Amino acid sequence: GAVVSQHPSRVICKSGTSVKIECRSLDFQATTMFWYRQFPKQSLMLMATSNEGSKATYEQGVEKDKFLINHASLTLSTLTVTSAHPEDSSFYICSAGRSATNEKLFFGSGTQLSVL
Amino acid sequence: DAKTTQPPSMDCAEGRAANLPCNHSTISGNEYVYWYRQIHSQGPQYIIHGLKNNETNEMASLIITEDRKSSTLILPHATLRDTAVYYCTGGSGNTPLVFGKGTRLSVIA
Numbered sequence: 001g002a003v004v005s006q007h008p009s010r011v012i013c014k015s016g017t018s019v020k021i022e023c024r025s026l027d028f029q030a031t032t033m034f035w036y037r038q039f040p041k042q043s044l045m046l047m048a049t050s051n052e053g054s055k056a057t058y059e060q061g062v063e064k065d066k067f068l069i070n071h072a073s074l075t076l077s078t079l080t081v082t083s084a085h086p087e088d089s090s091f092y093i094c095s096a097g098r099s100a101t102n103e104k105l106f107f108g109s110g111t112q113l114s115v116l
Numbered sequence: 117d118a119k120t121t122q123p124p125s126m127d128c129a130e131g132r133a134a135n136l137p138c139n140h141s142t143i144s145g146n147e148y149v150y151w152y153r154q155i156h157s158q159g160p161q162y163i164i165h166g167l168k169n170n171e172t173n174e175m176a177s178l179i180i181t182e183d184r185k186s187s188t189l190i191l192p193h194a195t196l197r198d199t200a201v202y203y204c205t206g207g208s209g210n211t212p213l214v215f216g217k218g219t220r221l222s223v224i225a
Contacts, residue, residue, distance in 0.1 A: 095160075
């Protein structure tokens with residue numbers, strides 16, 4: 001079945017540094033990918049929709065200058081957390097799907113970000 | 117976005133069927149009902165989805181009411197590894213899925 005690969009699975013960084021998370025669709029092309037964030041004991045919250053070749057669409061309350069999204073190819077989207085702070089510590093998850101009305105979304109394994 | 121309501125938690129004895137309900141009264145006519153589950157510190161795992169008809173696969177069965185306002189996910193023989201948070205949601209095609217709080221299923225030996 002289709003697989004979405006996410007890397008790294010875990011990252012620890014110092015406050016003020018930037019962290020890049022990669023999301024790849026391994027056996028299908030994804031014109032659209034989605035980024036979610038999940039805090040402990042809470043549900044997944046949609047952050048943004050990543051569109052290949054165009055600007056990402058951010059959900060209300062998500063800072064586009066802080067969470068930079070690049071979707072330069074049909075199989076790769078990246079999320080960069082710029083100038084990370086402890087409050088950005090969270091579980092980040094990407095998802096993608098084939099472009100069909102009855103298709104399901106596939107999710108990456110997630111990235112646990114810890115900002116010290 | 118389809119709003120969903122699920123019980124916050126359920127217990128199920130190992131080997132028994134687990135029946136997880138979901139109300140999705142605002143789902144629109146072209147939106148599929150999707151079920152995912154999430155085990156701690158992992159990404160959501162797809163289980164099953166359907167539009168109108170009941171569906172069955174190797175993991176579970178999905179029963180959708182005729183008015184499409186609710187559905188039930190059935191795990192026929194729950195195992196300890198089925199302990200997870202189960203989410204139902206609605207969507208259509210390559211649109212983002214919006215997740216509610218889900219149901220925390222605990223399978224007990």
